[in-house]
Amino acid sequence: MNKLISLTNVTKTYQNGALSTLALNKINLSIQKGEYISIIGTSGSGKSTLLNILGLLDTPTKGTYLLNGEDVTRYNDIKQTAIRLKTFGFVFQQFHLIPRSTVEKNISLPLLYNGFNKHERTTRVIELLELMQLSEKIKNTPKQLSGGQKQRVAIARALANKPNVIFADEPTGSLDSKTTKNILLLFDELHKLGNTIIVVTHDFNVAKLAKRIITIKDGEIQNDEVNHYDF
Numbered sequence: 001m002n003k004l005i006s007l008t009n010v011t012k013t014y015q016n017g018a019l020s021t022l023a024l025n026k027i028n029l030s031i032q033k034g035e036y037i038s039i040i041g042t043s044g045s046g047k048s049t050l051l052n053i054l055g056l057l058d059t060p061t062k063g064t065y066l067l068n069g070e071d072v073t074r075y076n077d078i079k080q081t082a083i084r085l086k087t088f089g090f091v092f093q094q095f096h097l098i099p100r101s102t103v104e105k106n107i108s109l110p111l112l113y114n115g116f117n118k119h120e121r122t123t124r125v126i127e128l129l130e131l132m133q134l135s136e137k138i139k140n141t142p143k144q145l146s147g148g149q150k151q152r153v154a155i156a157r158a159l160a161n162k163p164n165v166i167f168a169d170e171p172t173g174s175l176d177s178k179t180t181k182n183i184l185l186l187f188d189e190l191h192k193l194g195n196t197i198i199v200v201t202h203d204f205n206v207a208k209l210a211k212r213i214i215t216i217k218d219g220e221i222q223n224d225e226v227n228h229y230d231f
Contacts, residue, residue, distance in 0.1 A: 003069075004164065004196060005031040005054065010063035012049055012219075023049040025219040027063070031198070033164070036191040038199045038210035046219040048169060051200045055088050055167045056080045085114055089158030093170040095150045097142040103129070103153050104138045110160040128156040132186075148179035155186065159195075166190065168199045172206055184209050 012024040024046050031037065031054075041047040052058035053065065056072060065073045072083060089110075097106050107128055108121040116124070129135045132152040142150055151171060158166055168187070172180040184206065191197050191211075201207050208227065215223040 002033045003030055004033040004035075004067070005029070006064075006066040007053075008064045008066075010053060010060045010065060012046075012053065012058070013061045023219055024053070024060070027219075027221060029214070029221065029224075031196070034191075034194055034196055036187070036197045036199075036211045037214060038201060038207035038212070039214045039216060040201055040204060040207040041216040042202055045216050047200045047202075047216050049219075050216060051167055051169055051198070054165075054198065055090060056084050085110060086161055087164045089161070089163035089166045091151070091154050091158050091166065091168040091171045093173040095142070095154045095174075097150060097153060097157075099142055102139050102141055103134065103145075106142070106153055107157045107160055110157060114161050124160060125156075128159055131159075132156050146179070147175050148182060151175065151179075151183055152186070155183075155190075159190075165196045165198060168197065170201055171199065172201075172203070180206070 007027050007029040010024060010027040010029075011022070014021045014023055027050065039047045039050060049058065053060055059073055064071055067083070067087070072080065075083070098109070104122075104125050107125045111121040111124055125138070126135070129138055132155065134149060134152055134156070137145060137149060137153075142153070145153065171187075172183055175183060187197055187199065188209065197210075199206065199210060207213050211227050213223070213225055213227050214221060
């Protein structure tokens with residue numbers, strides 16, 4: 001595998017007036033292309049801050065972030081946005097679908113931003129909905145979908161531009177146990193197809209399905225191990 005991401009002494013401090021809060025403290029982390037990683041920690045541990053920095057949704061106060069060997073923290077907002085659009089896909093707990101738009105339009109939005117024409121967008125949406133087993137829902141709106149279907153649409157949208165990395169922030173937090181199992185099986189299938197997947201969660205039952213488990217506490221990596229659990 002090739003090194004995709006490298007963090008060196010990444011620190012994040014939030015300033016609110018005179019109050020300074022250390023969210024991450026000297027994080028050192030390497031991620032290889034094709035890995036399936038879970039980042040687990042309790043609320044306030046720093047796991048979401050770490051995901052935001054990895055996904056270029058936030059910038060470190062100190063330290064370096066290399067993506068494919070390039071220091072992306074030096075890029076301006078426009079270039080970072082372009083990287084997010086082409087290189088990363090995001091899946092969130094609350095789905096973040098556009099309520100009045102159809103499934104087709106929700107999935108095709110990143111493709112539109114990336115300059116694909118209508119035929120290319122339609123072809124890719126149909127391909128993704130077949131992968132998600134939701135082909136018959138193409139003209140539905142989110143309110144006509146179950147929670148699991150909404151998350152599958154969100155995952156399809158994350159995959160639209162064929163990203164190098166899929167980030168999932170508590171992707172099963174709003175789902176029941178049966179639907180959670182189905183979504184996690186889907187992540188496993190996506191990993192087998194060659195996708196790099198990073199899941200942030202507080203739930204060990206979700207984290208244990210990844211191939212590598214990183215535990216974060218008080219803004220520091222407490223443990224980083226290959227998953228030896230046999231499930």
